[in-house]
Amino acid sequence: MLNRLQGWRERGWRVVDAETYAQAWNRFGGSVATHPLVVAQLAEMADIPVRYLGWEQAGEIQAAIPTWGRYLALSKDVLKRQGKKGLFDLGNAEIILPAAAGAQAPLRHSARYLSALNQGRFSLLKPQAESLAMAREPEDLSKKFRYNQRRELRLLEEAGGVVKPIQDFDSAEIAAMYCDLFQRRWGFPATGAERMAEAVERLRSLLIGSVVFLNDAAIAIQLVYRVEAPEWISVEYVNGGVDPQTREFSPGSVLSFLNTQSAWEDARARSKALRFSFGRSDREYKDRWCNPVPVFQV
Incomplete structure (x- = not known):
């Protein structure tokens, strides 16, 4: 069951390495909470490995995401479930994921506070009741x-x-x-x-x-x-x-x-x-x- 759900979430995506993710971030941009250094360092501190995924079109990476299971990496939910609640603090950080404009990569991993800049770059986004300052x-x-x-x-x-x-x-x-x-x-x-x-x-x-x-x-x-x-x-x-x-x-x-x-x-x-x-x-x-x-x- 778990593998079937993972297969559904990752449909169209493929596993990539940290370097490929960093290249995508440096090419397309992102935010503090998705920066390659921040993800790698805080995930290492939490001792939770990151699974990086890439979305390709015409053989080229058009989007990339860092994940912890069914969540984006550094998720408070994952920390809480692993008994590591409050290990580090990024507040309710703005999430900008690296993707080409118009990529429409399907995002099926749980995430909150996704910036409006992700619109068009990712699909399946739903409006959130709260706002960022x-x-x-x-x-x-x-x-x-x-x-x-x-x-x-x-x-x-x-x-x-x-x-x-x-x-x-x-x-x-x-x-x-x-x-x-x-x-x-x-x-x-x-x-x-x-x-x-x-x-x-x-x-x-x-x-x-x-x-x-x-x-x-x-x-x-x-x-x-x-x-x-x-x-x-x-x-x-x-x-x-x-x-x-x-x-x-x-x-x-x-x-x-x-x-x-x-x-x-x-x-x-x-x-x-x-x-x-x-x-x-x-x-x-x-x-x-x-x-x-x-x-x-x-």
Whole structure:
């Protein structure tokens, strides 16, 4: 029965290797959660092998997907079933799978938060009730809002606040700051806290953004990963932590402003679209920074 279902799911697809998948991603593009490095590293961390599949037309790969059984690789459902719930955190990441425009490859593996960019590239997608929060362009934020963000940054700096690049710190330091500030902000441990340093180390080359300090102590940090596809840049803001004792300076808001602005500058310098995802549209603060975008599921 299991093999028959697998045969149905994979009809028209063939098994390919990780290198072939990486070539498809680099040719057609994707998102943080489908990037070859992210898939390979987090699957290895979970000790769950990835089955890569390719869809061919006229002898050429036109689409590729990484899978865990009947799900896409890195699925939270698979982690939960294998007793590894919360092993790592990618939030509710935007899923863009590598495929040629118009390929219409049949996607029969379970997946959620599939980007609208997959439309036409894959068939069998169904609209999902939730939406994702995608960062607005700087010009789409009101002048008053931008003025207030710059003012908050100035007041923080005048009080002795310092902004440092996250890449100035090693993985253990980043994990310690993040887990500490997350716990302070939310009152419960961060997802993946036990092995956070390992997860950060595995994806460290993709980390971008800054850390805000006051009196030599970190007061705001965000885990933000960036990958570059041929036509766009995908940025995933997984989660963040803030010291609530410094709320008067709005360090979390300051950090969101700095991280989104620098990402827009980077994308525009490369003449590429930016897809800066804040994950699911589920919190009021995201409405200030983002526009909701539709997503799909299988």
